Amino acid sequence: MSIWAYILSTLQAAIPAGTPLLYGTLGEITAERSGVVNLGVEGMMIMGAVTAFGVSLATGNVGIAIIAAALVGGLLALIHGFASINLRVNQVVSGLALTMLGQGISGIIGKQFIGMPPRAQLKPVPIPGLSDIPVLGPLLFQHDLLAYIALLLVPVLWFLFYKTRWGINLRSVGESPATADAMGVNVFQVRYLAVFFGGLMAGIGGAYLSIVYTPAWIEGMTAGIGWIVIALTIFAMWDPVRGLLGAYLFGSMRVLQYRLQDLGISPPLLNMLPFALTILVLMLSAGEAIRKRLGAPAALMQPYTREER
Amino acid sequence: MNTWPRIRLEKRSDTPHWLSRVTPGLSVLAALLVIAVIFGLLGVNPWIAYARILTGAFGSLYGLSETVTKAIPLMLAGTGLAVAFRARVYNIGAEGQLLIGAICATGVALFIPGIPDELRLPAMFLAGALGGAVWALVPAVLKARLRIDEVLTSLMTVYIASELVNYLVYGPWKGPSEWGFPYTDKFPLAAQIPRIGMTRIHYPTLILALLAAVLAYILVQRTRWGFEIRVTGENPEAARYAGMNYLRTAILVMALSGALAGIAGVGEVAGIHYRLRYPQGISPGYGFTAIIVAWLARLNPLGVILTSLLIGGLLVGGDAIQLAMGLPSATVYLFNGMILLFVLSGDLFTRYRIRIELPERVSVLVRQEREEVR
Numbered sequence: 179m180s181i182w183a184y185i186l187s188t189l190q191a192a193i194p195a196g197t198p199l200l201y202g203t204l205g206e207i208t209a210e211r212s213g214v215v216n217l218g219v220e221g222m223m224i225m226g227a228v229t230a231f232g233v234s235l236a237t238g239n240v241g242i243a244i245i246a247a248a249l250v251g252g253l254l255a256l257i258h259g260f261a262s263i264n265l266r267v268n269q270v271v272s273g274l275a276l277t278m279l280g281q282g283i284s285g286i287i288g289k290q291f292i293g294m295p296p297r298a299q300l301k302p303v304p305i306p307g308l309s310d311i312p313v314l315g316p317l318l319f320q321h322d323l324l325a326y327i328a329l330l331l332v333p334v335l336w337f338l339f340y341k342t343r344w345g346i347n348l349r350s351v352g353e354s355p356a357t358a359d360a361m362g363v364n365v366f367q368v369r370y371l372a373v374f375f376g377g378l379m380a381g382i383g384g385a386y387l388s389i390v391y392t393p394a395w396i397e398g399m400t401a402g403i404g405w406i407v408i409a410l411t412i413f414a415m416w417d418p419v420r421g422l423l424g425a426y427l428f429g430s431m432r433v434l435q436y437r438l439q440d441l442g443i444s445p446p447l448l449n450m451l452p453f454a455l456t457i458l459v460l461m462l463s464a465g466e467a468i469r470k471r472l473g474a475p476a477a478l479m480q481p482y483t484r485e486e487r
Numbered sequence: 488m489n490t491w492p493r494i495r496l497e498k499r500s501d502t503p504h505w506l507s508r509v510t511p512g513l514s515v516l517a518a519l520l521v522i523a524v525i526f527g528l529l530g531v532n533p534w535i536a537y538a539r540i541l542t543g544a545f546g547s548l549y550g551l552s553e554t555v556t557k558a559i560p561l562m563l564a565g566t567g568l569a570v571a572f573r574a575r576v577y578n579i580g581a582e583g584q585l586l587i588g589a590i591c592a593t594g595v596a597l598f599i600p601g602i603p604d605e606l607r608l609p610a611m612f613l614a615g616a617l618g619g620a621v622w623a624l625v626p627a628v629l630k631a632r633l634r635i636d637e638v639l640t641s642l643m644t645v646y647i648a649s650e651l652v653n654y655l656v657y658g659p660w661k662g663p664s665e666w667g668f669p670y671t672d673k674f675p676l677a678a679q680i681p682r683i684g685m686t687r688i689h690y691p692t693l694i695l696a697l698l699a700a701v702l703a704y705i706l707v708q709r710t711r712w713g714f715e716i717r718v719t720g721e722n723p724e725a726a727r728y729a730g731m732n733y734l735r736t737a738i739l740v741m742a743l744s745g746a747l748a749g750i751a752g753v754g755e756v757a758g759i760h761y762r763l764r765y766p767q768g769i770s771p772g773y774g775f776t777a778i779i780v781a782w783l784a785r786l787n788p789l790g791v792i793l794t795s796l797l798i799g800g801l802l803v804g805g806d807a808i809q810l811a812m813g814l815p816s817a818t819v820y821l822f823n824g825m826i827l828l829f830v831l832s833g834d835l836f837t838r839y840r841i842r843i844e845l846p847e848r849v850s851v852l853v854r855q856e857r858e859e860v861r
Contacts, residue, residue, distance in 0.1 A: 217638065221824070257828070261828065261831065261832055265832050265835050266835070267831045267832055267834065267835065268831060270577050270579075270638055271778070271782065271827065271831055272828065272831055274579065274778065274827065275823075275824045275825075275827035275828040275831065276824065276828070277824070278775070278820045278821075278823045278824030278827065279820070279821060279824030279825060279828065280824070281817055281820040281824070282817050282818060282819070282820030282821025282822070282823070282824055282825075283525065283821055284817070285815040285816070285817020285818065285820065285821075286529055286531075286814060286815060286817065286818055286821065287529065288815075289813075289814075289815045397815065397817060398817070402646055405639065405642055405643070408639055409639050409643075412636075412639075444654055444657070444658055446650040446651070446653035446654035446657065446658075447650070447654055449646075449650045449653075450646070450647050450650040450651070453643040453644075453646040453647050453650075454643075454647060456639070456643050457625075457629070457640055457643050457644075460629070460635050460639065460640060461629065461633060461635065464629075464633035464634060464635045465633065468633075468634075
């Protein structure tokens, strides 16, 4: 295999590997834009994974499985939303609690699914015409439906964030909730919607893992992906387009990880790579943030109350 | 016009003493009730499960001794986290610091010749504490230098530490006498922490843990530096205004909590297993469970002594129901997450008063009624 073909096949595999990360990151970007950090992504994803696998076993229908996974993710996110928006608890600890909860419940529910073959799978759908283009065709247009939807969501979210009234409301709630409130924006409603959307996306990301990427249920199969999502959100500077770059970068990392294993490099050392790379990426974005004066939404992690303004 | 009753939170100016004492306990009870419902939905009889947890952990001398054994790492790591969280420094990486402590202790136990027998264990404890502290300094320095959030970086170092253990026990440190298992060789006798009788309570570590909790309490409540920690946590603005150095405080509490978690790791390999093993074999998530221990104690190091015994019991009881009722080991996380969520929300009642405002129409009616009564 020539070097060029090797790179191409790595990049092609990077898209499915990066898709769960992309879903999670797009969701978390939206939630954080409204001022709520949800560290429960890992828990929502693993619940999405177990739900999707279980529902697909029961119904044999991939669509229903994905919707169920999204709803379970959203439901969990609402717990965090209630705790952080209404009860004003510490968002870091509440998100951690959500992750533990997801790991626990998914472990109990999933025990019966261990070792079972999947009943339904999502197959790649080459897009007629486009998939025949040399290089770009196999790279971008020979994937499954969920991978396409994730790709499409990027421009959609970008448009919503920067070109619509809804996006202005979302961003203003994350930057200065008191001002947004004075302008007549319902701060609580916007935050709840954003957090719920984050949960939907994390749920779908989890579903992608258990019914597309590795069609099976393995306890703890998210293996830290949810935490990488949190880091990618920072790396993306809360921008969906940069989120896409980050997700596929980490996707190619995962692919390389498996390929280098064939060259005889110790698997534990390779398994460290994504986490070491995460720290590196955080360092790079911190440097960039200081240089360009970019930053997190100003009201990130700050609960809002009318009474204590 | 309001048509629904509204729930409003009013900040309390001061919290009644009894209330802050009662809420953690009530929160745990509420969490256990919700877990019972979830168990019921999943087809597990919750009352049998709870009875087994209780008898498993506290119903026999063996159970009690295991509860104390599991409380040791929780007490050490939980004490460090209580101090760090007090300064609002979120060290989530205690699990990794614990593993690094275990690695350092193993290195001293097996690979450094020439240490006199009576100094072998002290050297291991020292190496473990140093290792844990240095590992915790990575996120601390990144926070101080680049303002990178310590939550994520400290968590990433857990995964890296865990893979480092895997690398060592599957690779260079794999013991030739261990029949192909991913273990190092057994520690020599001088590198084994003594235990009480037939139990697994490695008492020197227990004494260290109790000492750490008491000293940390004195540190936080009675010293100038503890004052800085408390002010930094409660009011960062005021701390800065008073000329306190936030970053120095952050680095110091990170190092302290890392060192204590490292000592916990030494205790596990030198007091329980006598060898380094795959990471889940050393610690079933003690570093994460310690977060709950610290929070349940309301970040009071003395309280950690009590809560670590309580959660230690829960772990022992959890093992018992896993065996008896066929539940997976992840069940412990369900308990952890739910208890944490409820304790966190329960804190609300100590900080806020809850007022229920009736809809305007209703309140007008109520007022009229009152006037009629007059």
